[in-house]
Amino acid sequence: MSVRSLRASLATLVMGAVAVLGTAQPASAAGDTYVALGDSYSSGVGAGSYTSESGDCKRSTKAYPQLWANANSPSSFRFVACSGATTSSVSSGQLGALSSSTTLVSVTAGGNDIGFADVMQTCVLQSEATCVSRVNTAVSQMQNSLPGRLDSLYSAIRSRSPQAHVVVLGYPRFYRLSGSCIAGLSETERGAINNASDVLNGVLAKRAANAGFAFSSVVDEFTGHELCSGDAWLHSVTLPVTNSYHPKAVGQSSGYLPAFRSMA
Numbered sequence: 001m002s003v004r005s006l007r008a009s010l011a012t013l014v015m016g017a018v019a020v021l022g023t024a025q026p027a028s029a030a031g032d033t034y035v036a037l038g039d040s041y042s043s044g045v046g047a048g049s050y051t052s053e054s055g056d057c058k059r060s061t062k063a064y065p066q067l068w069a070n071a072n073s074p075s076s077f078r079f080v081a082c083s084g085a086t087t088s089s090v091s092s093g094q095l096g097a098l099s100s101s102t103t104l105v106s107v108t109a110g111g112n113d114i115g116f117a118d119v120m121q122t123c124v125l126q127s128e129a130t131c132v133s134r135v136n137t138a139v140s141q142m143q144n145s146l147p148g149r150l151d152s153l154y155s156a157i158r159s160r161s162p163q164a165h166v167v168v169l170g171y172p173r174f175y176r177l178s179g180s181c182i183a184g185l186s187e188t189e190r191g192a193i194n195n196a197s198d199v200l201n202g203v204l205a206k207r208a209a210n211a212g213f214a215f216s217s218v219v220d221e222f223t224g225h226e227l228c229s230g231d232a233w234l235h236s237v238t239l240p241v242t243n244s245y246h247p248k249a250v251g252q253s254s255g256y257l258p259a260f261r262s263m264a
Contacts, residue, residue: 036065038108042081046246057082064256102161154211172222179228
């Protein structure tokens with residue numbers, strides 16, 4: 001083979017390698033138009049560093065949508081997730097950020113529909129039996145009324161952004177059972193709450209799949225970092241009280257962000 005032929009062959013190999021490397025990049029790229037929808041787990045309550053424009057929605061610069069946008073430089077980024085949001089308030093108050101040109105959407109919703117805050121308040125302040133009863137009521141809502149609400153929300157998202165890749169994110173288990181906590185809720189209460197999280201994630205995963213959306217659980221990421229683990233990425237009961245049972249900044253960066261990135 002001549003030197004010229006060798007060089008040509010090497011050039012072809014290099015170009016081929018570049019092409020392969022190019023196709024190996026994540027699907028999400030700088031050309032994305034990204035919209036972050038959802039409740040406090042997407043807005044970043046508990047992570048601190050809230051933007052002044054977000055007011056009571058408490059959108060954090062340390063929340064996973066902002067962290068993903070910082071790392072990936074999408075062509076546009078709308079961060080409209082809001083603390084306290086339900087499926088209906090996401091539909092009525094956040095979907096205006098979507099358009100037919102939106103290519104990527106993230107969303108967490110469902111926890112507030114089944115009274116997440118009330119469940120935790122009941123379990124902290126009342127008896128074990130009352131706690132378990134309240135959790136069971138929430139589980140019943142997850143199985144009966146929540147699926148239809150999720151279907152309605154997901155249908156509205158798809159209608160506004162028919163070409164978008166939509167990632168539905170779940171919620172972590174709160175407790176490590178037989179862990180390091182020596183006070184607070186009983187193991188029975190902690191187990192009931194964990195089971196409710198599993199049921200909720202199962203409902204979210206099924207409705208997301210039916211809508212043609214991706215579902216990303218965060219349970220694996222938070223395993224070993226639950227409350228009572230000794231290295232919790234979640235706040236327990238704390239001040240301000242709105243931070244309670246929400247991810248800390250590390251829970252956003254090391255829990256939610258990798259879970260979203262893996263599906264985005």
